[in-house]
Each structure stands twice: as C-alpha cells, then as structure tokens.
Amino acid sequence: xxxxxxxxxxxxxxxxxxxxxxxxxxxxxxxxxxxxxxxxxxxxxxxxxxxxxxxxxxxxxxxxxxxxxxxxxxxxxxxxxxxxxxxxxxxxxxxxxxxxxxxxxxxxxxxxxxxxxxxxxxxxxxxxxxxxxxxxxxxxxxxxxxxxxxxxxxxxxxxxxxxxxxxxxxxxxxxxxxxxxxxxxxxxxxxxxxxxxxxxxxxxxxxxxxxxxxxxxxxxxxxxxxxxxxxxxxxxxxxxxxxxxxxxxxxxxxxxxxxxxxxxxxxxxxxxxxxxxxxxxxxxxxxxxxxxxxxxxxxxxxxxxxxxxxxxxxxx
Amino acid sequence: xxxxxxxxxxxxxxxxxxxxxxxxxxxxxxxxxxxxxxxxxxxxxxxxxxxxxxxxxxxxxxxxxxxxxxxxxxxxxxxxxxxxxxxxxxxxxxxxxxxxxxxxxxxxxxxxxxxxxxxxxxxxxxxxxxxxxxxxxxxxxxxxxxxxxxxxxxxxxxxxxxxxxxxxxxxxxxxxxxxxxxxxxxxxxxxxxxxx
Numbered sequence: 001x002x003x004x005x006x007x008x009x010x011x012x013x014x015x016x017x018x019x020x021x022x023x024x025x026x027x028x029x030x031x032x033x034x035x036x037x038x039x040x041x042x043x044x045x046x047x048x049x050x051x052x053x054x055x056x057x058x059x060x061x062x063x064x065x066x067x068x069x070x071x072x073x074x075x076x077x078x079x080x081x082x083x084x085x086x087x088x089x090x091x092x093x094x095x096x097x098x099x100x101x102x103x104x105x106x107x108x109x110x111x112x113x114x115x116x117x118x119x120x121x122x123x124x125x126x127x128x129x130x131x132x133x134x135x136x137x138x139x140x141x142x143x144x145x146x147x148x149x150x151x152x153x154x155x156x157x158x159x160x161x162x163x164x165x166x167x168x169x170x171x172x173x174x175x176x177x178x179x180x181x182x183x184x185x186x187x188x189x190x191x192x193x194x195x196x197x198x199x200x201x202x203x204x205x206x207x208x209x210x211x212x213x214x215x216x217x218x219x220x221x222x223x224x225x226x227x228x229x230x231x232x233x234x235x236x237x238x239x240x241x242x243x244x245x246x247x248x249x250x251x252x253x254x255x256x257x258x259x260x261x262x263x264x265x266x267x268x269x270x271x272x273x274x275x276x277x278x279x280x281x282x283x284x285x286x287x288x289x290x291x292x293x294x295x296x297x298x299x300x301x302x303x304x305x306x307x308x309x310x311x312x313x314x315x316x
Numbered sequence: 317x318x319x320x321x322x323x324x325x326x327x328x329x330x331x332x333x334x335x336x337x338x339x340x341x342x343x344x345x346x347x348x349x350x351x352x353x354x355x356x357x358x359x360x361x362x363x364x365x366x367x368x369x370x371x372x373x374x375x376x377x378x379x380x381x382x383x384x385x386x387x388x389x390x391x392x393x394x395x396x397x398x399x400x401x402x403x404x405x406x407x408x409x410x411x412x413x414x415x416x417x418x419x420x421x422x423x424x425x426x427x428x429x430x431x432x433x434x435x436x437x438x439x440x441x442x443x444x445x446x447x448x449x450x451x452x453x454x455x456x457x458x459x460x461x462x463x464x465x466x467x468x469x470x471x472x473x474x475x476x477x478x479x480x481x482x483x484x485x486x487x488x489x490x491x492x493x494x495x496x497x498x499x500x501x502x503x504x505x506x507x508x509x510x511x512x
Contacts (some may be wrong), residue, residue: 012383052395059404071391075384079376093379096360096372105376118418120404126418134426157369205407215407220395224387293430 004092007259011091012082015238018267019081019230020044022237022274029278044230051223059120059216069116070217070224073109077228080105081235085242087262088250089160098157099147102239103140106191109228110136117213124205128212131289135197135209138296139187145303146187149180150243152310159242167246176313179306181244186299188236190292192229195281197292200229207289234270237277241269329373332361428459436460 024041031038058067080102085091097105114132117125151157153174154165165171190197193210203211214225242249248265250258287295327334332353339349353361360372432438436459443454488496 052391055396055398055400057400057402057405060401061404071384071388072380074387075380078383078387079379082379093375095366095370096375096379098369098371100369101371101376105380118423121417122404122407123416123418124407126423130423130426133423134430137427138430151369156367158367161367203407216404219398220391223395224391289426290429 003253007088008082008092011086011088012078014086015081015231015234016078016227018270019227019234020048022234022270023230025271025274026233026278026281029275030282033278033282044226048223048227051218051226052220054219056219056221059122062120062216066116066119066216067221069112069119070221070228072112073116074224074228074231076105076109076112077231077235080109081231081238083159084235084238085160085163085249086238087266088254088259089163090251090253091160094158094160099150099159099162099239100144100157102159102235103143103147106232106235107136107140109232113213113225116217120216122216124212124215127205128209128215131209132213135190135292135296138293138300139190142183142187142296142300142303143191145300145307146180146184149176149303149306149310152307152314153177159239163242163246163249166243167249174310176306176309177244179302179309181240183299183303183306184240184244186295186302188240189280190296190299192233192236194277196284196287197295199286207286209289237270237273238266241266241273245269329377330359331371331373332356332359335361432457432459435462437462 021041021044024039024044027043028038028041083091083094083097083102083105085094110132114129117129117132119125147157150162153171153176154162156162156165171177193200198209198211199207200210202208205212210229214222217225248262250262254262335350335353339352342349350363356362358372359374360366360370362370428436428438438460439458441456441458443456445451445453485496
C-alpha cells in the first residue's frame with residue numbers, strides 16, 4: 001500500500017519536475033534548428049522561480065476569480081497529468097478516473113482560464129477567451145471521438161487498461177488507430193497552442209490566443225499558468241506515448257529494475273516527441289486564426305472516421 | 317441559487333446515490349438499469365467493471381482541492397506574497413469605454429464565423445456604391461437559425477393557422493356561446509360515461 005502511494009506520489013512529482021525540462025528541450029531544439037545557440041535547458045525553471053519571487057501587479061477591477069483561477073488551472077492540469085501512466089501501469093489512483101475525466105479536467109482548466117481572461121474586462125482577454133472557446137468547440141469533440149475509438153479497441157476507457165491492451169500482440173496495425181493517432185496529434189498541437197495554431201513565443205495581437213488571455217497576469221499567478229501550460233504539453237505527449245507507443249511501461253508492482261526501464265523509456269519517448277515537435281514547428285508557418293477551424297475540422301473528421309470504421313468492423 | 321449550486325456539486329462528487337435514485341426512471345424508460353452503485357467501496361461508480369471504466373468523483377475532488385491548497389501554500393511560503401494594485405495593462409490599449417467593451421455578441425463572433433456557413437447558413441451581401449457616390453458602403457450578414465426554422469417555426473405557424481381558423485369563435489352571439497358551452501359539456505359527459 002505504502003509502495004503504491006510512493007509510486008503514485010513519484011509520478012506526480014515526476015510530471016511536475018519534467019514538464020519545464022520538456023519545454024526547455026523543445027525550445028533548445030528549435031533554436032539549434034535555426035542555427036542559434038538558444039537558452040539553456042533549465043531556463044524554464046529559472047523563469048518560473050523568477051516569476052514566483054516577483055510581486056503580483058493586480059488590475060484594480062480584478063475579482064476573486066482572477067486571483068484564484070491560476071491555482072485551480074494548475075491543480076486540475078496537475079491532477080490530470082498525474083492520472084496518465086507515464087513510466088508505470090496500474091497506478092493507485094488510476095481507477096478513480098478514466099480518459100473522459102482527464103478530458104473533463106482539461107476542459108475545466110480551460111473554462112477557468114477563459115473566465116479569468118474575461119474578468120478584467122479588457123479587449124485582449126476577451127479576444128483570447130472567445131478564440132480559445134472556438135478552438136475548444138472543435139478540439140474537445142475530436143478528443144472524445146479518439147477516446148471512443150480507443151474504447152472500442154480496448155473495451156475500456158481506463159488508460160492503464162488501454163495501454164495494457166495496446167502493448168499486447170492482440171492489437172496489430174489498424175487503419176482506425178492510424179487515423180486516431182493523426183487526429184490526436186492535431187488536437188495536441190491545437191490544445192497546446194503550438195505552431196501552426198498559435199505561437200507561444202510571440203505577442204502579436206492579430207493571432208495570439210493563449211497569450212491574450214494571460215496578458216493581465218504577472219508574478220506568481222503567471223508562473224502557475226506557465227507551469228500548467230508546461231504540464232499540459234507533457235500530459236498530451238504522455239497520453240500519446242502510453243497509448244500509441246506503450247513500450248517499456250512497468251507494472252506498479254514491478255521490481256525497481258523494471259521501473260527504471262520504464263522511466264528510461266519514458267524519458268526517451270519525451271525526447272523523441274519533443275524533437276519531432278520542434279522539427280515540425282520549425283518547418284511550418286503559423287496559420288490565420290480563421291484557418292484553425294479547417295485544421296481542427298480535419299482532425300475531428302479523422303477521429304469520427306476512425307470511430308465509424310471501428311464501429312463497423314466490430315459490428316460485423 | 318446557492319441551493320442549486322450545492323446540489324450540482326453534490327451530484328458531481330457523489331454520483332452513485334443519484335444514479336441509484338434514478339434507476340426506477342431508467343427501468344421505466346429503457347427496461348434496464350445500472351447495477352447498484354452506493355454499495356461500491358470508496359463511493360466509486362463502476363458501470364460495468366472496474367477494468368472498463370470507473371469514476372470516483374469524491375477522490376478527484378479531494379485530489380484537486382489538496383493539490384490546489386498545497387500549491388497555494390508552497391507558492392505563498394516560497395515565493396512572494398506581495399500584491400500591487402494598479403490599472404489594467406491591456407497592452408497599451410486606451411481606457412475601455414462602453415463602446416469598446418467586450419460583449420456577448422463579440423464573444424460569440426469567432427464561433428458564429430466558424431459555424432456560420434454550415435450551421436447558420438450565413439449570407440453576406442455587399443452594397444458597394446458606384447464611384448462618385450458619397451454614401452457609405454455596407455456589408456450585411458444574414459444568419460438563419462436552422463433549429464428555430466425546422467423545429468419551432470412549424471409549430472408556431474401551425475398554432476397561428478389554427479388560431480386564424482378559429483378566430484370566428486370570438487364573434488358569436490350570446491345564444492351561440494351558450495349553445496357551444498352546452499354542447500361541450502354534453503360532449504365531455506358522454507366521453508366520461510364511455511371511458512372505462
């Protein structure tokens with residue numbers, strides 16, 4: 001029992017510690033691809049610590065919601081990230097929530113962020129919130145469709161069970177799985193505000209989404225929102241890794257050696273995904289805001305097609 | 317309002333009891349109901365089997381509350397607690413006035429635009445004055461609500477048509493009104509006598 005809690009606690013700490021490193025790694029690779037030296041890998045940690053030490057500049061008309069939203073956003077994202085199997089299966093709390101709950105937790109975090117964006121009443125926050133909701137209205141159904149596809153294949157929405165089934169030889173190459181992976185990648189890019197949907201490195205009013213919502217935040221509040229953003233990227237890569245590349249995942253009751261292998265393969269998966277993300281981001285241009293629905297609509301259609309294909313083949 | 321909020325939170329945290337309380341309704345509607353949920357340990361809900369899907373609202377709630385409090389505690393203890401109040405920054409935008417304020421219509425604008433052609437059958441018409449004409453150009457967007465048109469409009473137009481047909485009933489003489497009441501009463505009594 002104590003050991004199970006230790007593994008679960010280790011997972012919570014691990015995602016928290018690795019998330020800034022992953023973002024730092026992506027930034028570093030992007031810089032190297034552009035033949036720049038780039039900031040050091042630990043720069044996101046330094047940024048977070050610097051923001052935590054700074055005082056908060058609060059708008060006069062900000063309400064209690066504006067002050068409490070960063071904590072709620074961070075907590076819900078952290079809990080969602082802690083529920084995804086990273087290096088070990090069958091975590092203690094994995095039975096308390098399934099993939100649909102994880103989608104719901106991310107939806108709640110987004111809801112609080114959009115409310116906080118609207119709270120001060122400035123135009124930029126409103127623009128960001130309404131654009132975020134537009135993206136969500138397409139990305140969330142697509143995510144749920146991907147969950148349905150996985151549930152049809154694995155007979156479960158529990159991530160540990162899904163990862164176990166996907167790792168077994170019973171699941172071969174399937175067209176619907178390929179479509180679902182493609183859809184999930186598109187959703188992950190849109191949800192994390194990466195190029196081509198949003199550029200986390202710019203403050204251009206015409207195109208920004210996430211940065212517009214958090215424009216009024218500063219100090220520790222901004223640090224928490226940034227940390228939640230790092231966690232969200234890690235969470236999506238972890239979901240993709242544990243469902244579509246479930247190799248090396250240790251069982252919760254495994255020996256320390258197996259857990260070490262699981263940890264090593266998790267870090268390898270994060271590095272590969274981070275490199276691919278940086279490569280992809282360096283090779284495409286940012287798209288117009290009103291082209292995003294076309295991009296996400298394609299993701300939604302792929303996910304829908306995957307579910308339908310699975311449904312038809314299973315019914316026969 | 318607060319009562320409803322509290323009920324919503326309770327329903328989300330302890331869904332097992334609500335599902336059990338609703339099982340007669342599902343039995344009546346669908347002929348079947350979910351297994352009893354309140355007896356499952358730790359107040360989880362398990363529709364089929366724990367390996368397929370399960371949810372523990374209470375635990376997720378406690379988990380979120382604990383991590384939010386822990387974060388607040390650690391941030392306030394290790395980081396700065398200082399708060400300075402000032403005017404909203406807004407990226408150099410001038411003071412907001414009612415004219416520039418973000419409204420519900422502006423919030424819905426991106427969604428209206430995205431779903432406009434498909435869901436709302438939006439049609440744009442541009443009225444561009446000829447060169448030399450001093451009146452301003454106009455762009456007009458017409459939006460149709462298909463749900464309203466296909467669901468509510470037939471009902472409301474049907475009610476309006478029936479009301480038009482029965483309009484003459486408002487202009488009868490007192491003798492005819494009494495006859496109408498009498499005939500209705502007899503009809504109802506006959507229906508009551510015939511009905512088992």
